[in-house]
Amino acid sequence: MTPSMKLLTGLLIQVIARALSEVLPPQNIHVDKWLVTWTPATEDDVRYTVQYNSFDEEKLIDVPGCVNIALNSCNIASAQAEDEQGCLRLHVRAERRGVKSTAVEACSRHGDDCSPEVNLIARPGFLTVMLRSNHSLAKEHGGHAVHRVYYGKEGEPLEDYEDDEASVSLHGLEEGVRYCMKVQYMVFGNPAGPPSCIKCELIPKTKEAAGLTGIIVPVVAVVFLLALSVMAAYVLIYHYEKIKLWLQPPCEIPPHFHINPLPEPYHPVPPSEERCDVISRVTLDDV
Numbered sequence: 001m002t003p004s005m006k007l008l009t010g011l012l013i014q015v016i017a018r019a020l021s022e023v024l025p026p027q028n029i030h031v032d033k034w035l036v037t038w039t040p041a042t043e044d045d046v047r048y049t050v051q052y053n054s055f056d057e058e059k060l061i062d063v064p065g066c067v068n069i070a071l072n073s074c075n076i077a078s079a080q081a082e083d084e085q086g087c088l089r090l091h092v093r094a095e096r097r098g099v100k101s102t103a104v105e106a107c108s109r110h111g112d113d114c115s116p117e118v119n120l121i122a123r124p125g126f127l128t129v130m131l132r133s134n135h136s137l138a139k140e141h142g143g144h145a146v147h148r149v150y151y152g153k154e155g156e157p158l159e160d161y162e163d164d165e166a167s168v169s170l171h172g173l174e175e176g177v178r179y180c181m182k183v184q185y186m187v188f189g190n191p192a193g194p195p196s197c198i199k200c201e202l203i204p205k206t207k208e209a210a211g212l213t214g215i216i217v218p219v220v221a222v223v224f225l226l227a228l229s230v231m232a233a234y235v236l237i238y239h240y241e242k243i244k245l246w247l248q249p250p251c252e253i254p255p256h257f258h259i260n261p262l263p264e265p266y267h268p269v270p271p272s273e274e275r276c277d278v279i280s281r282v283t284l285d286d287v
Contacts, residue, residue, distance in 0.1 A: 025101040026072075026092045031108050031115075031194050034080065038092050038106075040072040046096045050074045051103060052088040055192035060091060060103060068095065087114035087137070087185070087193035107182065107197035113137070114193030116147055116183040124206040126171040127151075127179055133166035137185050137192060144188050151181035154200050158182060175205045 026038040026048060036050055050066035053059060066074035079088060091103035111117025114137075119130040129149050137145040149168045150158035154177075162168050163186065173179055184195035 023094050023096045023099050023101040025104045026094050027104075029090075029092050029104055029106040030197065031076075031090050031106040032110060033112060034075050034077040035073060036066075036076055036090055036092065036106055037073040041094060041096075043096060046070075046094050048072070048074075049093055049095065050076060051091045051093070052076065052079050053091075054088055055187050055190045063090075089191060090194055106194050108194045109197045111196070114185065116185060116196050118181075118183050118196045118199060120181075120199060120201045122201045122203055124175055124204050126169055126173055127181075127201060127203060129168045129170070129181060129183065131164075131167050131183065135185075137187060138165065141187050145192070146186050147183050148186045148191075149181055149183050150195075151179055154178040154180050158198070173203045175203050178202045 023043075023046065024041060026041070028039040030037050038048070040046070047068040047070060048066075049068055050063040051060040052063055053061060061079075063074065063076050063079045065078060066076065076088070076090065090106040092106065093103040094101040108115035113135070116131055116135070121128040121130060131147050135145075143165065146163045146165050147168065148161050148163050149170070150161045151170055152158045152160055153174075158180065162170065170179070178200050180198050180200040182195045182198045185192040
């Protein structure tokens with residue numbers, strides 16, 4: 001085996017081994033006050049660890065009692081009590097046979113002191129994200145606590161965002177398209193608490209556009225039917241004889257009209273010629 005083939009074989013083995021040993025991160029991670037839940041993996045021997053960090057910390061810390069557990073939920077009340085701020089960002093990672101997945105951040109489906117309660121109102125061309133301005137972090141930090149609204153089209157990363165102390169209106173959105181967003185508290189420019197779970201809403205079309213669509217569709221249907229009728233009439237008028245000929249069944253002679261085959265021709269055999277003497281002289285006897 002050549003050196004290049006050996007190198008390619010080694011790389012292929014490494015890729016296959018890595019794919020077989022890779023652990024998928026947990027899915028659908030939700031937090032509801034003190035309880036974190038997630039969807040368990042389909043593989044066996046998978047363990048989970050819940051981690052947290054506060055709004056001024058980047059390092060992830062293991063939650064006591066939630067390290068290498070086989071369950072798909074864990075109570076984080078102990079970590080909440082230990083942290084001075086109380087609003088923690090929570091993550092869950094999976095581990096199998098020493099291989100660890102990436103840590104996935106949990107989201108909140110219900111608003112609380114550390115996560116915004118989100119309601120959406122869609123109008124043609126824009127979307128309003130209804131938020132409360134008198135939440136607990138605003139009372140504690142004043143104008144330094146704001147909402148950060150991440151948004152984007154459904155299926156695309158939520159990269160765009162806007163900050164505001166209260167409700168946010170997103171303008172210039174494409175009508176007839178679904179937009180998704182999530183909201184997170186920001187304190188002194190740092191994320192605080194879990195973000196809200198992603199919500200999506202369809203941006204409706206204007207009445208004029210909807211009315212125009214309602215008119216165009218029937219008109220197009222009527223025009224199509226008329227064109228189809230004209231084409232059918234043309235074919236029937238100018239190609240009637242051909243159509244009639246095509247639709248005619250094939251001609252068949254009835255059995256009783258069939259002529260029996262003629263017998264073989266009869267050739268009579270002439271009788272054989274008799275030999276006669278030629279009369280040269282006739283003598284009459286006297287009576």
